[in-house]
Amino acid sequence: xxxxxxxxxxxxxxxxxxTDQTIREIGEHDEQEPVITAxxxxxxxxSLSGMHRNxxxxxxQVLSDRGRNSQERxxxxxxxxxxxxxxxxxxxxKGFLAQAKKLQNGLIVGREADRTRDQCRRMLRFSPDxxxxxxxxxxxxxxxxxxxxxTNSSNINIFGLYYRTLPSFYEVHLTSFxxxxxxxxxxxxxxxxxxxxxxxxxxxxxxxxxRPIQ
Numbered sequence: 001x002x003x004x005x006x007x008x009x010x011x012x013x014x015x016x017x018x019t020d021q022t023i024r025e026i027g028e029h030d031e032q033e034p035v036i037t038a039x040x041x042x043x044x045x046x047s048l049s050g051m052h053r054n055x056x057x058x059x060x061q062v063l064s065d066r067g068r069n070s071q072e073r074x075x076x077x078x079x080x081x082x083x084x085x086x087x088x089x090x091x092x093x094k095g096f097l098a099q100a101k102k103l104q105n106g107l108i109v110g111r112e113a114d115r116t117r118d119q120c121r122r123m124l125r126f127s128p129d130x131x132x133x134x135x136x137x138x139x140x141x142x143x144x145x146x147x148x149x150x151t152n153s154s155n156i157n158i159f160g161l162y163y164r165t166l167p168s169f170y171e172v173h174l175t176s177f178x179x180x181x182x183x184x185x186x187x188x189x190x191x192x193x194x195x196x197x198x199x200x201x202x203x204x205x206x207x208x209x210x211r212p213i214q
Contacts, residue, residue: 002090007053007210008174014051016167018043019140026102027137033100036135037078038064040166041206048208056087057213063191063205075199076122079133082194083173084185085210095183095198096129096173099145103136108156116156120145126199129180133166134158142169 022040025031031039041062051058077097084093099119101108108116116132123130123145130145141163148156164172172178185194195201 002087004054004056007056007058008171010051010053011048011058011174012167012171014047015044015170016165018047019166022135023137023139026135033078033102033135036102037100037133037204040140041079041204044206044208052213055213057211059209059211061191061205061207061209063195063207074122075126075202076119077126077130077199077203080183080195080198080203080205081173082184082191082205082207083179083210084207087210087212092176092179092181093184093186094129094176094179094181095127095194096131096179097123097127097145097183097199097203098131098133098142099123100133100135103134103158106136106138106157106159108134108158110154113151113154113156117149117151120148124149127180127183129178129183131169132158134163140166142166 021043022036025039026036045060045062048058048060075097076099078100079098080095081098082095085091101116120130120132132143132145132148134141134143141158143158143161143163147161183198191205191207195205
């Protein structure tokens with residue numbers, strides 16, 4: 001988007017707070033991916049909602065998935081992230097897909113590694129802006145799905161690939177280095193309609209909106 005450096009820094013700071021809280025929860029509780037993802041998107045929603053900087057108001061909403069078995073998802077995604085920017089000098093709506101995985105000593109191992117690659121391949125059929133969100137008590141990272149698919153070892157070591165922390169990932173998403181307009185909102189569309197159009201309503205949707213303060 002157009003340059004709003006203070007806004008971008010503040011969004012990154014708030015998302016870092018949300019991810020830090022999620023990391024602490026991972027360390028305290030042995031939860032699985034759906035619970036971690038729910039905690040993460042809830043934390044991001046709460047941290048961003050009501051924020052305003054440089055004449056821009058930021059809001060966030062979450063549309064939870066409909067309880068479908070993740071193994072049956074045609075998209076392979078756990079999360080659809082939508083960013084909708086409607087400012088006087090800049091209008092853009094775009095999104096990304098993400099599959100969440102919990103790491104074991106920094107790795108995705110055995111059959112889960114093969115399953116992860118298959119899920120990433122399915123996401124890439126929908127959009128090149130698809131990512132693996134890797135969770136551990138040491139951090140939360142975003143890895144391009146295309147890199148995950150390219151691995152051919154029995155285990156997936158994300159630290160052997162290029163990755164970003166989630167606050168850094170959202171910074172490049174906000175500044176338009178990441179995001180597929182086909183996954184964004186069309187004029188007059190509602191959030192649930194976006195989810196139905198893109199992936200038949202399968203994943204959780206995290207919707208972030210930037211609007212001018214009236």
